[in-house]
Amino acid sequence: QTVNLERLKGKENITQSGQKIDVCANIGTREDIENVIRSDAGGIGLFRSEFLYMESGTKPPTEEQQFQVFRLAAEAMGEKRVVIRTADLGGDKQVNCLDLNGDPNPALGYRGIRVMLEKDEIFRTHLRAILRASMYGNIAVMFPMISSIEELRQAKRQLEKAKKELKEKKISYNENIQVGVMIETPAAVMISGELAREADFFSIGTNDLSQFTLGMDRLNERLEGHYDAHHPALLKMIRIITNNVHLEDKRISICGDLAADLEMTEYFISLGIDELSVAPGQVLGLRKKIREIQ
Numbered sequence: 001q002t003v004n005l006e007r008l009k010g011k012e013n014i015t016q017s018g019q020k021i022d023v024c025a026n027i028g029t030r031e032d033i034e035n036v037i038r039s040d041a042g043g044i045g046l047f048r049s050e051f052l053y054m055e056s057g058t059k060p061p062t063e064e065q066q067f068q069v070f071r072l073a074a075e076a077m078g079e080k081r082v083v084i085r086t087a088d089l090g091g092d093k094q095v096n097c098l099d100l101n102g103d104p105n106p107a108l109g110y111r112g113i114r115v116m117l118e119k120d121e122i123f124r125t126h127l128r129a130i131l132r133a134s135m136y137g138n139i140a141v142m143f144p145m146i147s148s149i150e151e152l153r154q155a156k157r158q159l160e161k162a163k164k165e166l167k168e169k170k171i172s173y174n175e176n177i178q179v180g181v182m183i184e185t186p187a188a189v190m191i192s193g194e195l196a197r198e199a200d201f202f203s204i205g206t207n208d209l210s211q212f213t214l215g216m217d218r219l220n221e222r223l224e225g226h227y228d229a230h231h232p233a234l235l236k237m238i239r240i241i242t243n244n245v246h247l248e249d250k251r252i253s254i255c256g257d258l259a260a261d262l263e264m265t266e267y268f269i270s271l272g273i274d275e276l277s278v279a280p281g282q283v284l285g286l287r288k289k290i291r292e293i294q
């Protein structure tokens with residue numbers, strides 16, 4: 001089986017009838033970068049940058065510390081794209097360096113982009129590190145847990161401010177860095193048409209989107225029997241997002257766990273999803289599945 005999968009490396013991800021789809025990898029640790037290279041993924045579709053904050057103890061990581069890690073990933077991937085999601089802190093991702101505790105309902109609380117828009121100095125330190133690393137490869141930036149146009153606009157304003165800060169210090173960065181939005185709240189689904197006019201690419205976070213759509217805590221084991229990962233409401237949402245994003249000629253990917261569900265691959269291809277991003281160990285299996293589809 002392993003030998004068989006290894007033979008897929010370097011080959012296109014194409015169905016029997018000629019439809020193509022990109023397969024990228026998600027990373028959540030420094031070590032994962034090696035695994036992505038080994039998997040021959042088409043890029044990093046989701047860089048969960050939270051680990052930098054989880055590792056850093058009681059103080060947030062410095063611009064330099066973050067820059068070094070982002071640069072490593074960018075250089076390792078060469079021309080392949082690295083989508084760095086800005087730190088999605090809070091909720092199920094608690095850290096010691098920021099005071100996020102005490103939410104009565106963490107999944108619906110102070111988390112994701114909401115935290116960074118409030119802690120704007122910390123956000124811009126993070127953004128400057130990403131921008132600086134953009135000189136060493138093909139880096140894009142993506143915002144998590146967006147639920148309004150205003151949040152996207154505010155995040156983009158912070159990005160512009162971070163660029164200006166670098167410019168004043170004569171530090172170079174990619175002026176045209178692409179900006180992406182994660183679609184992981186039902187609100188974002190309903191305004192995906194408007195969002196699609198103001199960002200360059202989109203990625204569906206099915207883990208959070210299903211938790212909010214079904215109203216079921218993603219971490220609650222007691223709900224396992226009730227949880228329907230293929231709920232028609234979720235599949236319909238994925239179709240709506242894809243159509244809205246494609247109407248604006250932008251790219252749509254899926255980076256939540258559902259992207260690796262081989263029972264769903266054919267449906268995703270039929271919708272015209274541009275990219276699936278999965279754990280490094282799932283890349284080759286998914287590529288095999290794609291080549292088997294008619």
Ligand code: PEP
Nearest residue numbers: 184205206207208255256
């Ligand atoms: C998601 O919500 O599907 C996602 C990819 O983000 P995370 O799992 O890190 O919340």
Ligand code: MG
Nearest residue numbers: 184205207208
């Ligand atoms: Mg999420």
